[in-house]
Amino acid sequence: MIVSSRAPTFISKDSLALICFGVICVYLVLALLSSFGVIGVDYATTRLQLSYSAPSASHWFGTDFLGRDVFARVLHGTQVAVLVGFFAASISTTLGLMLGALAGYFGGWVDDLVTWLYATLESIPYILLISAFAFSLGQGLSNLYLALGLTGWVKMCRLTRGEFLKHKNLDYVVAAEAVGASHWTRIFKHITPNVLHIAYIQYSLTFIHAIKVEVILSYLGLGVEPGTPSWGVMINDAKSELSRGVWWNLAAATLFMFVLVLAVNIFTDRMGKALDPKSRASNFEV
Amino acid sequence: MKTVIFQAISLMFILLACTPKASKKTNTITAYLEANVPHLDPIHSTSKYSSVINANIFEGLYHYHYLKRPITVQPKLADGLPQILNNGKTYIVKIKRNVHFHDDPAFPNNRGRELTAYDFIYSWKRLADPKLKALGWWVLDGLIEGLNDWRDKVRSGQANYETPVAGLTALDKYTLQIKLSRQSFQFLHYLSMPPTMVVAKEVVQKYGKEIINHPIGTGPYVLKKWQRNSEIILSKNPKYHKVLYPTIGEDQDKSKGLLKYAGQRLPLMNEVRVRIITEKQPLWLAFLKGDLDFGTIPKDNFEQVFQNNQLTKEFADKGLRIHSQKSPDVTIIAFNMEHPILGKNKSLRKALAAAIDKKTILEKFYNSRGIVAEGPIPPTIYGYDPEYKNPIQHDKTLAKQYLADAGYEGGKDLPVFNYEMANNSTWARQYGEVLKDQWAQLGVKIKLNVNTWPQFDKKIKTKKATIFDMAWMADYPDSQNFLQLFYSKNISPGPNNFNYINRKYDQIYEQAVVLPPGAERQALFKKLIDIINEDVPGVFIIHRLYRYPFHSWLENYKPYPIIYDYYQYLSVDEDKKAAHR
Numbered sequence: 001m002i003v004s005s006r007a008p009t010f011i012s013k014d015s016l017a018l019i020c021f022g023v024i025c026v027y028l029v030l031a032l033l034s035s036f037g038v039i040g041v042d043y044a045t046t047r048l049q050l051s052y053s054a055p056s057a058s059h060w061f062g063t064d065f066l067g068r069d070v071f072a073r074v075l076h077g078t079q080v081a082v083l084v085g086f087f088a089a090s091i092s093t094t095l096g097l098m099l100g101a102l103a104g105y106f107g108g109w110v111d112d113l114v115t116w117l118y119a120t121l122e123s124i125p126y127i128l129l130i131s132a133f134a135f136s137l138g139q140g141l142s143n144l145y146l147a148l149g150l151t152g153w154v155k156m157c158r159l160t161r162g163e164f165l166k167h168k169n170l171d172y173v174v175a176a177e178a179v180g181a182s183h184w185t186r187i188f189k190h191i192t193p194n195v196l197h198i199a200y201i202q203y204s205l206t207f208i209h210a211i212k213v214e215v216i217l218s219y220l221g222l223g224v225e226p227g228t229p230s231w232g233v234m235i236n237d238a239k240s241e242l243s244r245g246v247w248w249n250l251a252a253a254t255l256f257m258f259v260l261v262l263a264v265n266i267f268t269d270r271m272g273k274a275l276d277p278k279s280r281a282s283n284f285e286v
Numbered sequence: 287m288k289t290v291i292f293q294a295i296s297l298m299f300i301l302l303a304c305t306p307k308a309s310k311k312t313n314t315i316t317a318y319l320e321a322n323v324p325h326l327d328p329i330h331s332t333s334k335y336s337s338v339i340n341a342n343i344f345e346g347l348y349h350y351h352y353l354k355r356p357i358t359v360q361p362k363l364a365d366g367l368p369q370i371l372n373n374g375k376t377y378i379v380k381i382k383r384n385v386h387f388h389d390d391p392a393f394p395n396n397r398g399r400e401l402t403a404y405d406f407i408y409s410w411k412r413l414a415d416p417k418l419k420a421l422g423w424w425v426l427d428g429l430i431e432g433l434n435d436w437r438d439k440v441r442s443g444q445a446n447y448e449t450p451v452a453g454l455t456a457l458d459k460y461t462l463q464i465k466l467s468r469q470s471f472q473f474l475h476y477l478s479m480p481p482t483m484v485v486a487k488e489v490v491q492k493y494g495k496e497i498i499n500h501p502i503g504t505g506p507y508v509l510k511k512w513q514r515n516s517e518i519i520l521s522k523n524p525k526y527h528k529v530l531y532p533t534i535g536e537d538q539d540k541s542k543g544l545l546k547y548a549g550q551r552l553p554l555m556n557e558v559r560v561r562i563i564t565e566k567q568p569l570w571l572a573f574l575k576g577d578l579d580f581g582t583i584p585k586d587n588f589e590q591v592f593q594n595n596q597l598t599k600e601f602a603d604k605g606l607r608i609h610s611q612k613s614p615d616v617t618i619i620a621f622n623m624e625h626p627i628l629g630k631n632k633s634l635r636k637a638l639a640a641a642i643d644k645k646t647i648l649e650k651f652y653n654s655r656g657i658v659a660e661g662p663i664p665p666t667i668y669g670y671d672p673e674y675k676n677p678i679q680h681d682k683t684l685a686k687q688y689l690a691d692a693g694y695e696g697g698k699d700l701p702v703f704n705y706e707m708a709n710n711s712t713w714a715r716q717y718g719e720v721l722k723d724q725w726a727q728l729g730v731k732i733k734l735n736v737n738t739w740p741q742f743d744k745k746i747k748t749k750k751a752t753i754f755d756m757a758w759m760a761d762y763p764d765s766q767n768f769l770q771l772f773y774s775k776n777i778s779p780g781p782n783n784f785n786y787i788n789r790k791y792d793q794i795y796e797q798a799v800v801l802p803p804g805a806e807r808q809a810l811f812k813k814l815i816d817i818i819n820e821d822v823p824g825v826f827i828i829h830r831l832y833r834y835p836f837h838s839w840l841e842n843y844k845p846y847p848i849i850y851d852y853y854q855y856l857s858v859d860e861d862k863k864a865a866h867r
Contacts, residue, residue: 046723048646065586065716066652066723139736221710226734227719237712240567240586 010274017270030075031082040072043229045280052246062248064237073229074252080230081211081260084144091149093203097158097192103157104164105187114161118154125153130213134222141224148210156202160215163195197275204268208261217255231257264276306678313556315840315856316579318563318572322515325498329413329420331480334759335849339560341850342520343388344483344503347379347406347462347634348474352577354543356666357763357846359474363401363484363504363530365460366864368474374437377464377473378457381406385527388508390500392492398404400505401484409484410448410454416441422481424780429476430454444658469800475762480850506553506854515749518560520853522553531842531855544842548607553854554842573835576866579858580836580843585713588653592833605838605866612665613656613830613847614760616768619721620824624785625752627704635822637688639678641728642721644827651717652828659826661815662758662768668803669811676819676826685728697729704730706754716846717755747779756783756824759847765811772818784823791817839863 011017033039047067055062061070103114121129130151137143167173170193176190217223218232231253238250289803341349347364350357365380387398396785413420414437423459429436431453439445453465466473476482490824501509506529528599533548545552561577563569566584573581583591591601619642620694621624623629644658660676663669678684678764686696694700705721707714725732732753737745745751758781761767774792776782791814798810836843839862842855 044719044723044726048643048650048720051650066719072544178610221736224713226707226736227722233715240712241582243567244586244590246586 011270014274017267017274020263020267020270023259024267027078027082027260027263031079034075034079040069040075042069043072044227046066050051051239052244055248061252062246064234064249065241070234070249070252073234074184074256076229077231077234077253078256078260080141080224080228081214081257083141083149084214085207085210088148088152088214089203089206091145092152092206093156093199096153096202097160097161097199099153100157100162101102101164101187101192101195102161104161104167105168105183105191107165111161114157118157122154125134127216130217130224131220134217139222139225143203144214144223147217148179148213152206152209156199156206159198159202160195163198164191167191167194201268201272204264204271208264208268211257215253229245282284290497296348297343312860313858315558315687315853315858316577317556317558317559317560317853318578318581319518320562320566320569320582322562322563322564323518326501326509326512327498328409328480328483328485328503329418330421330498332421333485334850337426337480337850338853339481339518339520340480340501340503341505341709342507342558342853343505343509344481345505345507345851346477346483346484347381348478349851350478350846350851351532352852352855353532353539353844355536355846356668357849359478362478363709364477372465374471375466376470377466379403379462379464381460381462382527383460384469386525387486387489387504388502388523389525390489390502391487392486392502398502398504399486399488402459403462404459405484406462407451407454408487410482411436411447411451412485412490413481414440420481422479425479425481427475429466429468430469431467447570457549459852471802472762472764472766475764479761507558510557516562520558520560526553526556528855535844539698539844544844547842547855547857554857555853558853573837576837576863579840579856579863580834580845583833583835585651587652588655588833591835592653605862607835607836607838607840607843609836609843609845611832611834611846613832614664614666614763615757615847616659616662616664616829617755617757617827618662619823619827620685620751620754620756620784621822622749622752622785623787623823624749625703628752629703631692632821633688633692634694634700636678637685637692638725638730639825640681640688641724641730641820641829642825643680643724645680646827647717647720651713651720652830655833656828656830659829661819662771662826663765663811664760664768667760667765667768669808671812674815675813678819678822682727688730689730694729697731700730702731702733704735704752706735706737706742706745706751708737708739708755710736710738714755748781749778749785751783754783757821757830759850763848764803769798769811769814770793772814772823784837786818786821786823788817788821836864837863839866 014219015113030039045068050067051065053059053063053067059069059071061074064073065069099114103111133147134144135145162208173186173190176186181190214223214230215232215235217237218230223232224230234249234253241249319335319338321333323339326336326339326343328340328344331337341468345434347362348359349362351360363382363385365382368667369378370376371378381401381403385401387393387401389396393399410433412418413423413426413789414433426433427749430451432451435443436451439449444864453467455463475631480713484504486502490497490499493500503520504527506523506526507617508523510521511517511519531547531550531552531554533545536543539545561572563572566582569581570584570587572578591598591772592608597606621628621635628634635835648654648658660674665672671721689695689697705718708719715734722732722734742754746754758768758771770776771781772784772786772791773795774787777785777787794810794813798807798814801807801810832847834843834845839859841857841859
């Protein structure tokens with residue numbers, strides 16, 4: 001039985017992991033509802049006469065400079081964050097998994113090429129690299145997914161390569177070869193399922209990393225298009241608002257980001273333990 | 287013995303520590319720029335940032351009086367006002383004697399040579415030289431007899447700097463004769479602008495392409511240090527010719543202490559340290575800390591500083607001062623008239639104009655610093671009419687009606703228009719978002735595109751921008767400078783960024799510009815403004831009012847947007863500054 005398939009059983013017995021999973025689900029639901037226009041509908045409506053209204057019953061998190069409801073904007077920011085996390089993590093995990101598998105399995109010049117590629121990317125400071133990508137691709141959500149996905153695959157690739165190097169000579173793979181399994185069958189049918197637990201963990205880590213980087217890029221003005229609500233844009237706006245006592249824009253964006261990042265972080269950590277046979281033995285009753 | 291020596295040394299340190307510290311006089315002005323200066327060559331000086339530095343290193347024949355308002359032209363390197371002959375087409379200008387260029391290795395024995403009339407002929411040929419692609423060429427384009435021909439011949443290799451230009455003659459070493467191809471009542475203003483400032487041939491020849499990094503002029507300051515994107519330090523020109531602080535100004539200038547240094551030789555201070563700070567908040571904090579002698583107030587801090595038309599007690603107690611000045615400018619939402627839909631449909635443009643709530647924009651984005659623009663001519667400029675009203679005022683119902691008249695009721699069948707932003711600042715983004723929302727209420731959709739300044743400029747100059755935000759600051763105090771923005775011969779890459787072409791407008795404009803200031807000229811300018819407001823190639827939004835904050839220790843601070851050579855007039859009360867720090 002593949003180790004990762006047993007993880008849900010272990011997670012279901014971990015209350016902290018369950019709470020975090022619940023929080024993540026809430027964020028996903030909020031993102032879905034805001035994207036279908038069920039909640040936070042008037043996030044773009046400007047009411048300049050209500051500029052910088054403090055939190056109240058009608059505006060829970062106050063209003064921004066243009067009189068827009070901060071709560072509605074922070075909800076839509078959730079949608080941006082979840083989308084960015086999902087697509088960026090999907091692109092980088094897939095890319096890293098594929099390249100790492102090819103490099104680890106085939107070795108030789110394929111390994112040299114992939115190793116050279118990720119070593120080169122890794123040698124460039126990340127913020128510079130991502131800024132260069134974001135600047136070349138231009139603003140916009142889809143470009144942001146690409147920029148984050150194309151720069152975030154290195155760690156996944158290195159880990160997968162290591163696992164494939166180890167697994168390709170194990171008995172079950174040699175046996176598969178002996179019964180005539182092709183290279184691709186061995187890679188995708190036999191080895192990949194046994195290294196997928198790394199992909200799960202790495203996916204979660206990349207997910208929160210992408211959210212954080214989106215905030216940084218939007219803060220630097222390289223992220224989402226103007227008019228799209230994003231936590232990074234809200235924090236960027238807040239830098240000049242704080243001096244006049246307008247704290248709610250910053251507080252709302254930071255709070256929403258903090259809770260999501262914390263929940264995903266803890267959940268990933270518990271998942272890692274659940275998927276690791278050694279720590280599983282000590283932390284869970286099997 | 288060792289103990290005695292130790293005690294003596296200790297006593298010496300104690301005495302030194304107890305000695306009152308003499309306040310160190312820095313004799314320095316600490317200024318700022320909000321943008322980087324890419325090069326220091328007067329022929330490329332078209333932005334206010336490079337103009338400020340250039341105008342304190344280089345000089346032209348004329349400049350603006352520091353204190354008089356409305357601003358007036360007065361001699362700088364010219365020895366008096368010109369003699370004007372031949373029905374206003376010939377100018378005879380005497381050049382001041384004993385004016386020397388800054389000392390530099392380009393000159394024999396490193397000693398700056400004396401300025402002559404030949405230097406102006408060389409400098410203006412340089413401005414016209416097609417190989418140099420001078421950004422300031424428009425100032426003399428088509429104005430001086432034979433200069434455009436010389437430019438064409440240089441382009442085709444038939445002329446060089448030795449080839450004479452009919453309109454530029456040095457009658458002797460100190461007398462310059464300029465023949466114009468047409469009358470120009472703005473000519474002295476042109477001679478006050480940075481692009482016509484004088485450079486030395488030897489310096490250009492020594493440094494070649496590197497001349498943009500070696501500014502050598504005749505001005506009050508020499509470049510001491512230039513750390514790109516960070517700091518520029520100017521030090522006093524020890525051989526600066528005799529220029530005195532003005533002895534007259536506006537009525538209230540004396541009571542404000544602006545005539546304290548009347549008649550004294552300039553520059554008043556030894557050094558100017560110009561810090562380049564592009565972000566508004568760090569600039570504001572540096573100013574409050576006393577690291578800058580004058581600054582600017584970010585919109586989010588304005589109400590803390592200024593309420594009920596005066597400084598708040600908190601900031602008044604801190605010793606802050608404010609100089610208020612109506613700016614000779616207009617902000618515009620511009621439409622590209624070559625756009626196949628927007629440019630061809632006047633009712634659509636009228637709908638967009640009527641949908642913009644200028645009063646709210648003025649209140650929220652400018653902290654009510656300014657007035658709503660009714661046309662292109664701002665206050666303080668000759669020709670401004672405070673009674674004039676734009677026929678299209680903010681009215682949502684009327685805007686919807688215009689849109690229906692345009693054939694796009696409720697925005698149906700209209701494409702999404704691109705709105706170009708000149709930068710990625712919070713201010714620019716929020717401004718775009720307000721327009722987006724105000725037009726969305728009408729049914730018109732726009733997409734906000736962020737650009738860097740070069741991208742933005744390129745889109746405009748290549749006619750790729752559909753709708754964009756721009757501001758036009760007077761180059762000289764005359765309505766013509768604003769009305770030329772709509773003259774068809776000036777379409778992009780010229781200053782007519784709207785690409786507006788109207789034969790009737792052109793005819794009236796050509797009649798008006800050759801008339802002397804007066805009622806007849808004014809009546810023609812009024813007709814031009816009516817035509818623009820009817821055709822709506824752009825929406826005039828605001829004429830800004832600047833509130834310049836400065837510390838009480840800074841003396842003689844009376845900024846005006848197009849007076850660039852002002853560092854030389856400033857002085858610092860060192861004791862007051864030291865007390866603050």
